Amino acid sequence: MSKKSRRGLVLAAPASDSGKTLVSLGLGAALVSRGQSVQYFKCGPDFIDPSLHRQVSGRVSRNLDLRMCGASFVRDSFARHGDADFVIVEGVMGLFDGGETSTAALARALNLPVVLVVDGAACGESIAALVYGFTTFDPSVNISGVIFNRVGSEGHYRLLRESVESHCRVEVLGGIPRHDDFVVPGRHLGLHMEHDGPFSPERxxxxxxxxxxxxxxxxxxxxxxxxxQPPEQPTAIRTVQQPVRLGVARDAAFCFYYEDNFDLLRAAGAELVFFSPLVDTELPPDLDALYLGGGYPELYAAALAANRSLREMIRIRAAEGLPIYGECGGFMYLCDSLVTAEGEEYPMAGIFPVRAQMKKSLARLGYRKARVMKKTLWPAGTILAGHEFHYSEIDAMPDRVERAYQLDDGRMEGYCCNNTLAGYLHLHLGGNFGAAAHFVDFCRTGGRAATERLS
Structure with a gap:
């Protein structure tokens, strides 16, 4: 397909659990089978859907989040990475849910049409009222097509299609029947991650x-x-004499990262060195800092605990002053121990003197603005944007451990111990121009100082 014919759309739904992720994956897989390159994007802060997107397209999926990053960064990321024959932007929740940060707002910001995935399982002619309401609710959102999901039969599809076509100014693009391969078991953070393998190549x-x-x-x-058209010039990279070697924990236990953060850190002068706390018995050599993202450490607690040599090495390097940054699951790993939902306790890296305990219900969820309280990876007073979503809680942190941020809801969050900063907040560095550069600069000075103390 020529560059002139590159196309894209936003795939949305009236509500969660309408099947938009499954339809999104199926559409992408069908396009790939037709020989087209597909680039996915995900509306909002979710980590899981982008992992599944990558399984289908073979390309890194990007988060587009107006709340955390703003419209300018979102449009730039979309233009920079949308170099494919067909682009699918998967929405979040219902089309209009979230107001200024909704899927509808993103469609407007990107000037893309919307295709609405509607669950037809328990509907007849009434489906037209639903579709009519969505297509007329906000004229600035261009809903150009409808796909029915979980259709019972050919007769059921004809009924749905004729009802919508008779009452709504929108095209019906098809109806996907109920099928065992269009169902995926859930997980407490949404769908399964790519590592779980719910979508084999055959499926x-x-x-x-x-x-x-x-x-x-x-x-x-x-x-x-x-x-x-994608911009011709790549993202500007700072000229530095020597890059900062940033060790990044990345495996099945630590898999929640915003790909744009990696790009921003590289552009600021970081060399990312990936390693696995599950299997690597020691850290990569000559690191200036560590970055442990979120994920599912609770599912791999036994294996993480069994890798005693790496846990001990991280604890020692933290005591020596190596800059370490941990988010959510990475923070849990940096605590004394992790207690699973079944009550089993496993030793972790032991930098923070508390237990992280899994709960049966959601502990925190939502967007956050964080003000940095003391100079660490960022100068005091820096405002950062992020998101919380976790089922664990920690014991009461001792007062001697300094707090890292004050959140916009008044809570203190994140903790500092020597040059280690960790907490439950997942930060997107695209929300603050200069945040990635401050991160890398601190790691350069702090990491080199820690290395010099060793030599």
Whole structure:
């Protein structure tokens, strides 16, 4: 497909659990099987859907979050990484949920049409009222097509299609039948991660065939919007004499990262060195700092505990002053121990003198603005944007451990111990121009100082 014919759309739904992720994966798999390159984006802060997107497209999926990053950064990321034949932006929750940070707001910011995935399982003619309401609620949002999901039969599909076409000014692009391969078991953070393997190549092939035979791809391409040409100039990279070697924990236990953060850190002068706390018995050599992201340490607590040599090495390097940054699951790993939902306790790195305990229900959820309280990775007073979503809580942190941030809801969050900063907040560095550079500069000075103390 030529660059002039590159197309894209936002895939949204009236509500959560309508099947938009499954339809998104099926659409992408069908397009790939037709020989087209597909680039995914995800509306909002979710880590899980982008992992599944990558399974289908073979390309890194990006988060587009107006709340954390602002419209300018979002548009730039979209233009910079949307260099594919077809772009799918998967929405979050219901189309209009979230107001100024909703899927609808993102569609407006990107000037893309919306295709609405509607669960038709328990609907007849009434589905037209639902679709009519969505298509007329906000005229600034261009809902150009509808895909029905969980359709019971050909007769059911005809009923749904004729009802919508009779009452709504929107095209029906097809209806996906109920099928065992269009169901995925849940996980407390949403869908399964890529590491869990719910979508084998064979299953993705079946999904592609189902979508290919039930969706009008010719009309889909017509209704999808044209895409801006990617900028010719790459992201500017600071000229530095020597890059900062930043060790990044990345495996099945630590897999929640915003890819744009990696890009921003590289552009600021960081060399990312990936390692696995599950299998690597020692840290990579000559590191200036560590970055432990979120994920599922509770599912791999036994294996993390069994890797005693790495836990001990991280604890020693922290005591020596190596800059270490941990988010959510990474923070849990840096605590004394982790207690699973079943009550089993496992030793962790032991930098913070508390236990992290899994709970049966959600502990925290929501966007946060954080003001840095003391100079660490960032100068005091820096405002950072992030998101909380976790099922664990820690014991009361001793007063002697300094607090890192004050959140916009008044709470103190995040903790500092020597040059280690960790907490439950997942930060997006795109929300603060200069945050990545401050991060790298601190790691350069702090990490080199720690190395000099060793020599």
């Amino acid at each position: 993705l092939g079946v999904m592609a065939d189902i979508v290919d035979s039930h969706i009008d791809f010719d009309r889909l391409h017509v209704l999808a919007g044209p895409l801006p």
